[in-house]
Amino acid sequence: MRKKKILFVINTLGRAGAEVALLSLFSAIDPNQYELSLYVMMAQGEMKDALPSYVHLKNPYFSTESVLTEEGRRDMMKTVLRKFIQNGKWFKKAAYMLRVWKQMHKNGKIMPDKILWRVISDGSEQFDETFDLAVAYLEGASTYYVADHVKARQKAAFVHIDYESSGYTPLMDKDCYRHMDRIFMVSDEVKKHFIKYYPQYQNKVAVFHNMLDYKKITSKAKEAGGFTDSYDGIRLLTVGRLAYQKAYDIAIDAMKIIKDSGCKARWYVLGEGSEREMLEKKIAQLGLQKDFLLLGAVENPYPYYVQTDIYVHATRFEGKSIAIQEAQILGCPVIASDCNGNREQIENGIDGILCSLTPEAIADSIKELIADPKKREKYAKRARNRNTQNNDELDLLLNMTK
Known part of the structure; x- marks a missing residue:
C-alpha cells in the first residue's frame, strides 16, 4: 500500500515550544505508513539535527544558526531579502506591507516580523508534487504558504497563540483560513479567541493539544546538566524567549x-531573545545581578526543571505553554499569571497558583510557596498527574489523508 504523503510547514526550527511539540508529533507518526516532509520558511534553526531520520527536509539550503544570535539574525535578514526578490511581484509585496504597517500604526503597535510573513511566503520555494495532506504548523508565514502555494488534497492549519492578543488580523491573513479543511487549536481558550475573529470557520475548528514525548523528557531530565552554582536557597525557574510576551520586566x-523582603531565593531564566540588553540594564539598575540570572538558551533544559523549587510563568498572554507542561511533567509546583492560555493549564489552588500580572502579586505567590514546602509538594504531585495524551486528536489529523 502506498504511503500517504504529508508535508509539515513551520516558520523556523529554533529551540522553542512549537518546534518541540512538532518533533514530538513526528515521533508519534508511524513512518511505515506515512512519508513525512518538512519545509521551514526561514530555512533556519538549531534543532535541525533533532529531526527524525525519516523526515525529509525540503529546504534546498539550511542554516543551523539560532535566529536569536547575531550571526543568525544576519542569516535571517539575507533570507528575507532573497525572498522579497524571489518570484517577482515586488510592488504587490510592498503594497501589502504598507497596508499592514498602516493598520499596525493605527492600532499603536508595530510588529515587523508579522509585516514580513506574507512576503516570506510569496518568495518561498514552490514544489510540483501534490501531497495527501499539507499542515501549516504555525500561524503567519506557514499558514499563508500552505494556503497559497502548496498542492495538497487536504490542508490543515495549527493555531498556537491567542489570536486576539498576539497582533494577527484578518487583513493580514487575507482570508487564508478559507483554504483550510481543518483548523486545529492547541487549547480551548485559543479556540474561543480565534472564533471571535473567524466565526465563519467554526465548523472547521477542532482542539489538538500539544503532544509531548513524556518518556524522552523524563529520560533527558536524568542526564548530566542543570545548575552549576552552589546556591543553597530557593531556586525559581522560567523557560522562554526573552520577548515582550514573556513579561520578564x-x-x-x-x-x-x-x-x-529577606527571602533567600534566586531566579534563573533559560532562553534568549531581543530584549536581553534591556533586561540586563534593568537587572543592574535594581542591583539584582546575583539574584535574577539570564542563562541563555540551553540544549537540554530538563535537568534544570528537576533541580528547581518553583517554576514561574508570568506572561502577558499564551496559547498553551509547552514550558508549563514540561514543568508539570517533571513535578514542579507552578505559579503562572492569570491570562489567556495559562488559566487552562492550571487550576488555581489545586495544582498551582494563578496570580495577577503585577510585581506584588507574583512576589506574594512566590513567598507563599517558599513558606509552605508541603503546599509545594502537593501542587507538584497533582500537576504531575494532570498531563495525559489524547490519541484521538492524532487520529483526527491523520484521518485527513484517507
Whole structure:
C-alpha cells in the first residue's frame, strides 16, 4: 500500500515550544505508513539535527544558526531579502506591507516580523508534487504558504497563540483560513479567541493539544546538566524567549520585592531573545545581578526543571505553554499569571497558583510557596498527574489523508 504523503510547514526550527511539540508529533507518526516532509520558511534553526531520520527536509539550503544570535539574525535578514526578490511581484509585496504597517500604526503597535510573513511566503520555494495532506504548523508565514502555494488534497492549519492578543488580523491573513479543511487549536481558550475573529470557520475548528514525548523528557531530565552554582536557597525557574510576551520586566520587579523582603531565593531564566540588553540594564539598575540570572538558551533544559523549587510563568498572554507542561511533567509546583492560555493549564489552588500580572502579586505567590514546602509538594504531585495524551486528536489529523 502506498504511503500517504504529508508535508509539515513551520516558520523556523529554533529551540522553542512549537518546534518541540512538532518533533514530538513526528515521533508519534508511524513512518511505515506515512512519508513525512518538512519545509521551514526561514530555512533556519538549531534543532535541525533533532529531526527524525525519516523526515525529509525540503529546504534546498539550511542554516543551523539560532535566529536569536547575531550571526543568525544576519542569516535571517539575507533570507528575507532573497525572498522579497524571489518570484517577482515586488510592488504587490510592498503594497501589502504598507497596508499592514498602516493598520499596525493605527492600532499603536508595530510588529515587523508579522509585516514580513506574507512576503516570506510569496518568495518561498514552490514544489510540483501534490501531497495527501499539507499542515501549516504555525500561524503567519506557514499558514499563508500552505494556503497559497502548496498542492495538497487536504490542508490543515495549527493555531498556537491567542489570536486576539498576539497582533494577527484578518487583513493580514487575507482570508487564508478559507483554504483550510481543518483548523486545529492547541487549547480551548485559543479556540474561543480565534472564533471571535473567524466565526465563519467554526465548523472547521477542532482542539489538538500539544503532544509531548513524556518518556524522552523524563529520560533527558536524568542526564548530566542543570545548575552549576552552589546556591543553597530557593531556586525559581522560567523557560522562554526573552520577548515582550514573556513579561520578564515585571518578573524582575517581583524579584526585587522578594529580595527586599529577606527571602533567600534566586531566579534563573533559560532562553534568549531581543530584549536581553534591556533586561540586563534593568537587572543592574535594581542591583539584582546575583539574584535574577539570564542563562541563555540551553540544549537540554530538563535537568534544570528537576533541580528547581518553583517554576514561574508570568506572561502577558499564551496559547498553551509547552514550558508549563514540561514543568508539570517533571513535578514542579507552578505559579503562572492569570491570562489567556495559562488559566487552562492550571487550576488555581489545586495544582498551582494563578496570580495577577503585577510585581506584588507574583512576589506574594512566590513567598507563599517558599513558606509552605508541603503546599509545594502537593501542587507538584497533582500537576504531575494532570498531563495525559489524547490519541484521538492524532487520529483526527491523520484521518485527513484517507
